[in-house]
Amino acid sequence: MPPTDSTATPEARLAGPHGCRAREVIDLVANKWALGIVDTLGSGPKRFSELRRSIAGISQKMLTANLRRLERDGILTRTVYAVMPPNVTYELTPIGNTLLDATVPLVQWSLRNIAEIDTARIEFDSRRSGDSTS
Structure with a gap:
């Protein structure tokens, strides 16, 4: 069995008996929208429409699905106020x-690193487009 102590490599920790659970939690926050939602809520409670306006490109369906999942996982709470509407x-x-x-x-x-990443992608893509053996 791979080591699970804090001195083990990240790969060994994720392969250990609790590794699958750790990957599950990492997947929770690594999806395309979760961090944007969490970041937006970092400044305080928001209504659905405020969240949708604040997160560029998210559809109503994706926002709803992600809010439900984050609520289920205990990351956020949903409070309904009995007013009209x-x-x-x-x-x-x-x-x-x-x-x-x-x-x-x-x-x-x-x-801090997006410009360097963009440059690396452009360089990689230009090398790949010139490589006729791939």
Whole structure:
């Protein structure tokens, strides 16, 4: 059995007995929209329409599906206010706030390195387009 202690490599930890569960949680936040939702809710509770306007490119269907999944996983809460018309807000739970804290460095890294990544992609694509053996 692979080691599961903190000195093990990331690959060994993910292959261990709890690795599948860790991958499951990582998949939760690695989808295209989850981090955008969590980031947007980091500034406080939002209504559905506010979230949709704040997250460029997300459809109503995708926002609804992701909100349900994040609520199911305990990342956010949905509060329905009994007014007319009904008012629903979403906000991060305490565990959702810890997720936000954990992902801020990743977002900052992405912003610092996007130009270099774009350059690498362009260079790679130009090499691939000139390679007739692939």
